Amino acid sequence: MKLEVDRERCVGAGMCVLTAPDVFAQDDEDGRVRLLDRDPAEIGDAVQLCPAAAITASE
Amino acid sequence: MTTSVPHLTELPLERPKGCPFDPPAELGTLRDEHPLVRLTFPDGHEGWLATGHAIARAVLADPRFSARQELMHSPLPGAAAMVEMPPAAPGMFIRMDGAEHARYRKLLTGKFTVRRMRLLSERVEQVTTEYLDAMERQGTSADLVTAFAQPIPALMICELLGVPYEDHEFFRLNVLPLNLPDAPAEEQEAAINALGEYLYKLILAKRAEPTDDILGELTTTELTDEELTSIAFLLLGAGLDTTANMLALGTFALLQHPDQLAVLREDPERIDGAIEELLRYLTIAHTGARTALEDVEIGGQLVKAGEAVALSGMAANRDPLKFPDPDRLDVRRNAAGHASFGHGVHQCLGQQLARVQMKVAFTGLLARFPKLRLAVPAEEIPMRTDSDIYGVYALPVAWD
Ligand code: SF4
Numbered sequence: 001m002k003l004e005v006d007r008e009r010c011v012g013a014g015m016c017v018l019t020a021p022d023v024f025a026q027d028d029e030d031g032r033v034r035l036l037d038r039d040p041a042e043i044g045d046a047v048q049l050c051p052a053a054a055i056t057a058s059e
Numbered sequence: 060m061t062t063s064v065p066h067l068t069e070l071p072l073e074r075p076k077g078c079p080f081d082p083p084a085e086l087g088t089l090r091d092e093h094p095l096v097r098l099t100f101p102d103g104h105e106g107w108l109a110t111g112h113a114i115a116r117a118v119l120a121d122p123r124f125s126a127r128q129e130l131m132h133s134p135l136p137g138a139a140a141m142v143e144m145p146p147a148a149p150g151m152f153i154r155m156d157g158a159e160h161a162r163y164r165k166l167l168t169g170k171f172t173v174r175r176m177r178l179l180s181e182r183v184e185q186v187t188t189e190y191l192d193a194m195e196r197q198g199t200s201a202d203l204v205t206a207f208a209q210p211i212p213a214l215m216i217c218e219l220l221g222v223p224y225e226d227h228e229f230f231r232l233n234v235l236p237l238n239l240p241d242a243p244a245e246e247q248e249a250a251i252n253a254l255g256e257y258l259y260k261l262i263l264a265k266r267a268e269p270t271d272d273i274l275g276e277l278t279t280t281e282l283t284d285e286e287l288t289s290i291a292f293l294l295l296g297a298g299l300d301t302t303a304n305m306l307a308l309g310t311f312a313l314l315q316h317p318d319q320l321a322v323l324r325e326d327p328e329r330i331d332g333a334i335e336e337l338l339r340y341l342t343i344a345h346t347g348a349r350t351a352l353e354d355v356e357i358g359g360q361l362v363k364a365g366e367a368v369a370l371s372g373m374a375a376n377r378d379p380l381k382f383p384d385p386d387r388l389d390v391r392r393n394a395a396g397h398a399s400f401g402h403g404v405h406q407c408l409g410q411q412l413a414r415v416q417m418k419v420a421f422t423g424l425l426a427r428f429p430k431l432r433l434a435v436p437a438e439e440i441p442m443r444t445d446s447d448i449y450g451v452y453a454l455p456v457a458w459d
Binding site: 031 | 119120161164165167168169170171172173174175395396400401402403404405406407408410411414
């Protein structure tokens with residue numbers, strides 16, 4: 001799947017990092033999401049769990 | 060399109076007899092048929108109550124619903140005196156919307172990341188060990204609240220923020236009345252003033268001599284003293300009482316569910332999942348509220364501009380549409396998606412800190428005391444039913 005994150009929307013809650021630590025990381029400076037892998041096989045519920053709807057996945 | 064829905068004259072808060080962990084039975088019955096109903100707020104406002112998981116999440120994620128303080132109507136009894144709230148003071152960002160809120164939050168999110176909080180594990184372990192040692196030295200029984208559940212998060216938040224721990228008793232006493240809506244208004248006001256003054260002085264001291272902690276680091280940003288004082292206030296308030304109650308009430312719940320405790324004792328690796336389940340099952344921050352900025356159609360109803368929607372987190376977290384067999388504590392279930400840290404842009408900033416502390420503290424406690432048990436009958440445990448953070452006032456426990 002193809003992933004995109006919207007760093008403007010991100011509120012740095014870290015749910016994505018908890019859910020899929022190999023795919024997402026948080027910026028040490030401002031806590032906002034960074035993608036480690038744009039094309040992962042598995043991200044669990046990360047899209048659904050993000051409180052700010054900052055992650056989109058497409059096939 | 061607006062069909063007739065039940066109209067409650069007050070928020071049900073009474074827990075069923077003998078089930079201190081369950082939400083009021085009325086909320087459950089209501090939710091399954093009408094996840095959004097009318098509610099008369101204590102200040103006389105005619106608004107709404109959301110009890111369904113999907114609807115509560117939708118409201119929290121929708122920018123047409125505001126968290127602004129001056130629009131707030133609290134559903135909690137005793138809050139009636141607080142009508143006509145002023146706008147949030149500079150820095151009180153949980154009661155702000157949009158760019159104003161984001162500006163403050165962004166200065167803090169980097170300090171509470173998953174990675175940074177996990178780096179704290181070792182320190183939490185040291186602190187936990189100290190308190191477990193002290194409990195053991197004390198004999199074969201203790202009040203888990205004062206011996207363990209309160210001091211660990213208090214010490215951690217103090218260290219993290221850079222508040223001298225020697226002063227923790229002072230602010231523990233002054234944070235408590237703020238979470239008790241029934242406490243006399245003068246008492247609440249005195250607590251707010253005492254805390255504010257203390258924190259303001261602390262900020263001035265840090266400005267004069269910057270320290271290596273969150274408040275110290277924040278003095279190097281563009282934030283004013285007033286803003287910093289509010290932020291310190293918020294973080295201290297949010298970090299103390301919540302985790303303390305999760306630790307005490309969580310232990311109580313596990314002791315009352317020996318089968319679940321056994322699962323965890325057999326396989327301590329299950330702790331992460333068990334914590335999410337305890338967060339869901341107990342929902343200590345059980346209510347919240349938002350106010351519609353414009354007319355919004357939601358759940359088949361028209362919520363009009365200016366109307367408040369109270370959110371029952373505890374009802375949402377027991378929604379069978381989201382969590383099968385929701386009234387069962389099941390540490391093996393996948394409880395991800397619970398609403399205990401909220402949802403939307405205000406979702407709890409300190410949630411990763413809370414997770415790390417719970418993981419280390421629960422693990423340490425269970426490992427140290429294999430025979431941990433209640434020292435009094437469960438009915439005698441004093442429950443915090445008068446607080447906007449649910450929990451226990453004391454938890455007498457014993458071991459061999
Ligand atoms: S879960 Fe969403 S809001 Fe939280 S850090 Fe990840 S992308 Fe940002």
